[in-house]
Amino acid sequence: MRNPIIPQDAGDPYILKDGTDYYMTATGGGDIGLNGFVCWHSKDLENWSDPVTILDFRDVSWANTNAWAPSMVEKDGYYYFAFCADQQIGIAVCNSPMGTFRDILGKPLIAKTDYDFQTIDPCFIKDDDGTVYLAFGQGRCLMSRIELTPDSAAFIGNMECLSELIYRQDGAPSPHPELKEVYNEAPDLIKIGERYLFSWAIYDVLDYRYAVRYAWARHPMGPYIMPLDYDHPQNILLEGRHDITGCGHACVTEYNGEYYITYGRHKKDRTQNFGREMCCEKITFLDDDHLVAVPTR
Template sequence: MMKNPVIKEKAGDPYIMKDQDKYYLVATGGGKENVNEFVCWQSSDLADWSEPISILKLSEVSWAKTNGWAPCMVEVDGYYYFAFCADQQIGIAVCNQPMGRFHDLLGKPLIAKEDYDFQTIDPVFLKDDDGKIYFAFGQGRCMISEINLTPTSAEFVGEMICLSEMLYRQSSHMRDQFDISIYNEAPDLIKIGEKYLFSWSVYDVLDYRYGIRYAWSKYPMGPYYMPIDFERDNILMQGHHDITGCGHACITEYRGEYYIFYGRHSKNWWAEGIGRDICCEKIIFEDEYHLKAIPRAISED
């Protein structure tokens, strides 16, 4: 079992790419809560991580210099694509190795802040078994589309679909009445068996209730259904006692088991302002559709 926190540096918004037998972790911050530079950690077992390596600085990006947040990464045909937030827009960079250095692919945002009427942040990739790549993003709403990636281009394919509207419909809730407890931000997508798992964060990152909900689908672009009824909710993980702010997560597989990496408030963070810790929990499959992960204390075996 991995110990918490999984890395010693203060950081949040973790994303893990599995590439053959290696795992690569990227996040917001890394050591000094630096929001103008992205770093990457490497591991073979999700427990022991390398020192962070700088892979992209916003000083090397022409269209934004601040607020480097919430990155993700995917491998396609021997190249690695790194999507990241900057200036509340989403960019994409490319390199022939996961530890960089990456260079900005387009010389402009892949998704600009004026493209949508919600905050265009929090990208995530889904690589399907057939090699197709899907790209989801958004705070306030969540959109998804297939995307074609080459070392010289990044282009969306077909229709852009709103995943969060599916959640509102299932909740009998009108989309124009935004409810932060249904969907807020930080989508994540992974295929487990023959189903696709969509998870996301609810409430705000500064809220002690910040947590993670989930839904399932037979198809990567939905429709997704939350496994809820009168007896059960679809909270995958939420804090308890003095563990708060558990959210913006990524799920990955290791030796047939599934683990959720997430950021949470550091101890005494309100008083000391010391940021977030990246932690990890094993996911418990209660049955075919219901999942649970319980946040553990720091440095608990």
């Protein structure tokens, strides 16, 4: 894999696999910058199209700043786009992953005042039976089933806290602002075999230690257990090495029967300004429970 995979500055990637096509969205990545979202298309996770604007904040009535960390899912022939705006989460819809998306609710699905933590970083997962779930949150990760139609979006049933057991397994109070090495942000979920992989970012995006941890469950809503043991005490899926730093906010994707992690990291030529580049690595399965990916150039 040649890194970075796109020439634009961007981070917080999410990749939707739709048949043999891959659609990647992110924070940044085009002329629209912080005022909306773009999407790239690929067949192989390595060669990507030019970015196409799929949602412009001029078409969102309730926010116009902080276009962060989107996610996408297909349901019944429609594509649903969960996006951050003004540190709130909205839902948009289109009949194509390449847009243009329409804001469904005309207001946030999750407002910044709904919870006592930052309501950012949405992530969809669709189960084998078609049920769609949405996870989100910084400092704490909540998740629930979500019902989606072209004219509505609403949570259904219980809201589970995926990060609660992660804190307890690590012997830490939950949540704790000084314990970003346990859980910070950027939940990602994917089914691998008969289990569900939950990964997330630790530390802060500006921290050179920004990295990815993970846990497994038998149900999409958990409980998720970190495979901690003597040989793998930190349970790290991806972290920086040598002069590569800030490897976090990632998305795990399947391609040709193997799994890859796409992520943002600090640009090598970073000086006065914060810049990120998007990269992709193959995941190695050390055994049934333990995974690792090594950042490359």
